[in-house]
Amino acid sequence: MTATALNYAGNKWREWILHNVEQSCTQESMLKHMIPTFTQEQALMALSEARELLTSPALNRPLINVTTNxxxxxxxxxxxxxxxxxxxxxxxxxxxxxxxxxxxxxxxxxxxxxxxxxxxxxxxxxxxxxxxxxxxxxxxxxxxxxxxxxxxxxxxxxxxxxxxxxxxxxxxxxxxxxxxxxxxxxxxxxxxxxxxxxxxxxxxxxxxxxxxxxxxxxxxxxxxxxxxxxxxxxxxxxxxxxxxxxxxxxxxxxxxxxxxxxxxxxxxxxxxxxxxx
Ligand SMILES: O=C(O)CCC(=O)C(=O)O
Missing domain, CATH: 2.60.120.620 (q2cbj1_9rhob like domain)
Known part of the structure; x- marks a missing residue:
């Protein structure tokens, strides 16, 4: 997943959102802080991306894909x-x-x-x-x-x-x-x-x-x-x-x-x- 809304306002916001979602803060309290930096739509999207990122199971394992030596x-x-x-x-x-x-x-x-x-x-x-x-x-x-x-x-x-x-x-x-x-x-x-x-x-x-x-x-x-x-x-x-x-x-x-x-x-x-x- 590309997490576009989550990346929208840079690393500090990204860390803040991931941290608060991880701490199970309410959506309402997070939205209060995020708007007006984010529009309501972007904020909701970023929160949903953060939830997905934090709960997604490993899709695959990290492999070193040897295509060139x-x-x-x-x-x-x-x-x-x-x-x-x-x-x-x-x-x-x-x-x-x-x-x-x-x-x-x-x-x-x-x-x-x-x-x-x-x-x-x-x-x-x-x-x-x-x-x-x-x-x-x-x-x-x-x-x-x-x-x-x-x-x-x-x-x-x-x-x-x-x-x-x-x-x-x-x-x-x-x-x-x-x-x-x-x-x-x-x-x-x-x-x-x-x-x-x-x-x-x-x-x-x-x-x-x-x-x-x-x-x-x-x-x-x-x-x-x-x-x-x-x-x-x-x-x-x-x-x-x-x-x-x-x-x-x-x-x-x-x-x-x-x-x-x-x-x-x-x-x-x-x-x-x-x-x-
Ligand atoms: O020292 C090594 O070669 C292995 C180290 C190791 O097994 C580990 O840190 O889990």
Whole structure:
């Protein structure tokens, strides 16, 4: 859908309308604020578009449609080097330059890297878990120009809306550290998933961007399908956590295997079914 009325008065209004519709504000109270910037007809149309946008189920999953091996991302040309169809896993080189990787690592260190957490399956809270031993930090969406640019490149690669993206996380693994096999989707059977699913729906896409080379170990491993992707500075592995029907895909169980030598630094970018606010 094009959401023309919703876009009519620019980003601030768009955010305002989506936020208020999401908070279940009454139509009457919203119309009072929107007119005279909008005509009554435009305002009603924008509200209806916002409702549709916020409730629409995933029409499909984000796929990297490989039609050419090199992908022009405007300011950089990325290169597709591997694709698996089921689960949908794609490896792409040159998503970031080496200098951009270094800048992102410096920004993460300046922000304060702390032990990584996992989502508790019952409470949904972020807790420390012995199956994820890396450290990391989270950025908000477009927090810096570089992060905004990276989000733009990644969302261009799989043609998924920027507003469906979570903030980027930078993770660092020292020797022996790892993220044991897990899923990125929120399992609807777990009580703790509901509060996460309310905000933007299911996690449907994951990019892991490698910000460093690693001497030994530290692959992103997909044990169900026997695939290991090894870190290469500036490259990324992408996978969609859902199948064609939009249902969680069991084949996407994956891990960050233990680093044997060196330090592995990655940036993860998760994408939701719908706008993530
Ligand atoms: O570190 C990796 O290679 C994988 C990271 C990962 O699985 C995640 O952050 O969900």
């Amino acid at each position: 090199q992908v022009d991302l405007g300011d950089i040309t990325a290169q597709v080097v591997f694709k698996l169809m089921n689960p949908h896993v794609v490896v792409i080189d040159n998503v970031l330059t080496a200098a951009e990787c270094d800048l992102l690592v410096q920004a993460a260190i300046a922000k304060n890297i702390a032990p990584s957490t996992v989502v508790h399956i019952e409470s949904g809270e972020s807790v420390l878990g012995d199956y994820r031993t890396s450290s990391g930090c989270c950025f908000s969406r477009s927090e810096t120009e570089l992060i905004g640019n990276m989000e733009r490149r990644l969302s261009t690669l799989n043609a998924w809306p920027l507003e469906n993206g979570e903030g980027i996380q930078v993770l660092q693994y020292e020797v022996g550290q790892q993220y044991k096999p897990h899923f990125d989707y929120f399992d609807p059977k777990n009580a703790g998933s509901s509060k996460h699913l309310k905000r933007g729906g299911q996690r449907v896409g994951t990019f892991v961007v490698y910000l460093s080379d690693v001497e030994a170990g530290g692959s992103t491993s997909f044990p169900e399908v026997g695939v290991d992707v090894y870190p290469r500075k500036g490259s990324a592995v992408y996978f969609s956590s859902v199948d064609e029907a939009g249902k969680p895909c069991l084949l996407t169980r994956h891990a960050g295997t233990p680093v044997i030598s060196g330090v592995k630094t990655v940036a993860t970018y998760w994408q939701r079914e719908r706008a993530y606010r």
